[in-house]
Amino acid sequence: xxxxxYRRSLSSRAQDxxxxxxxxxxxxxxxxxxxxxxxxxxxxxxxLRQAGILVTGSVLIVxxxxxxxxxxxxxxxxxxxxxxxxxxxxxxxxxxxDLREIAPYAFGYxxxxxxxxxxxxxxxxxxxTDEVDALxxxxxxxxxxxxxxxxxxxxxxxxxxxxTALVICYLGSYISVVVQLGQVSAGxxxxxxxxFQSPQxxxxxxxxxxxxxxxxxxxxxxxxxxxxxxxxxxGTATARAMIVNLIGxxxxxxxxxxxFWGGVPRLPIGG
Numbered sequence: 001x002x003x004x005x006y007r008r009s010l011s012s013r014a015q016d017x018x019x020x021x022x023x024x025x026x027x028x029x030x031x032x033x034x035x036x037x038x039x040x041x042x043x044x045x046x047x048l049r050q051a052g053i054l055v056t057g058s059v060l061i062v063x064x065x066x067x068x069x070x071x072x073x074x075x076x077x078x079x080x081x082x083x084x085x086x087x088x089x090x091x092x093x094x095x096x097x098d099l100r101e102i103a104p105y106a107f108g109y110x111x112x113x114x115x116x117x118x119x120x121x122x123x124x125x126x127x128x129t130d131e132v133d134a135l136x137x138x139x140x141x142x143x144x145x146x147x148x149x150x151x152x153x154x155x156x157x158x159x160x161x162x163x164t165a166l167v168i169c170y171l172g173s174y175i176s177v178v179v180q181l182g183q184v185s186a187g188x189x190x191x192x193x194x195x196f197q198s199p200q201x202x203x204x205x206x207x208x209x210x211x212x213x214x215x216x217x218x219x220x221x222x223x224x225x226x227x228x229x230x231x232x233x234x235g236t237a238t239a240r241a242m243i244v245n246l247i248g249x250x251x252x253x254x255x256x257x258x259x260f261w262g263g264v265p266r267l268p269i270g271g
Contacts, residue, residue: 027143027225028218034148035155039141043149050153054115059161062110066165069106070172073097077173078181087183091193094173099197099205100261103169105253107162108212112245116220119150120241123224124234132225147221154217155210162209166202195268204260211252216245 034040040047077093123146126132135142178186223241227233 023226024219024222027222030143031147031151031218031221034141034144035151037144037148039144040148040152043145046145047149047152047156050150051156052153054153055157055161058110058114059164061114062107062161062165063168065110066103066106066169067172069102070094070098070169071176073102073169074173074176075181078177078183082183088188088192090177090184091189091191092196094170094177095193095196096267098169098173099166099201100257101253103162103166104205104208104212104256105249106169107158107165107209108216108245108249108253111213111216112242112249115154116216116245117238117242119217119220120224120227120238121234123147123221124227124237127225127227128230128234143225147218147225150221151214151217154213158210158213159206162206166205198266201266204256208253208256208260211256212249215248215252219244219248 074090074094077090077097078087081087081089081093123132126146132142132146135145174186174189177184178189219241223237223244227237
């Protein structure tokens with residue numbers, strides 16, 4: 001008798017998860033499709049405004065975060081290379097870790113914590129105050145205006161922000177290895193630093209970062225748009241969005257690393 005309620009609860013949770021998957025996938029498709037529709041052109045000023053907000057409100061945060069992580073990677077790589085008697089290997093360690101893993105993950109974490117949760121709170125507040133219904137009454141496509149424009153704004157500026165963040169991450173590793181610890185010269189550091197990366201690696205790293213950014217923006221818009229109730233529900237939706245973002249960012253990171261470098265690591269070792 002005691003196991004029957006548990007079975008019903010488990011079945012109910014599985015059904016809710018299945019419905020959530022379908023609803024969120026359909027919503028994501030509507031947002032992405034709206035980004036390439038003619039309606040998005042009508043709201044291009046809103047997309048530019050969202051891009052400006054993203055630049056002014058998030059650039060310094062992500063640059064500070066990747067710089068700190070670059071320092072940590074440089075220090076860890078230096079001591080690891082010193083233990084095997086090859087201090088110049090720290091340059092290769094920084095090139096691989098910063099480009100393939102640290103910079104994309106830092107980017108995903110920043111987008112999840114700063115941007116996505118902000119979208120949940122902003123759009124969710126509009127939802128509970130009937131502002132979204134007012135947009136629909138005026139004949140505007142609320143999904144395109146509120147969500148597709150934010151996604152477009154993200155796509156417009158994030159490639160440039162990510163390129164800058166990658167440079168800052170490299171700078172942090174260089175400072176910790178060459179300037180702070182000083183166990184290898186600048187020439188020895190860059191000798192292996194440039195050998196352990198290629199244009200393809202930059203492309204793959206950018207794809208990982210943009211996939212993470214697109215995912216967290218869609219999650220933030222979904223949970224904000226689907227809020228029903230009051231301020232408590234907005235807070236609950238924000239917490240749920242953060243959990244989904246963390247899971248999704250790590251999933252994209254694992255799949256991306258395995259897809260791009262799992263079979264062919266593209267490292268100049270061997271022969």
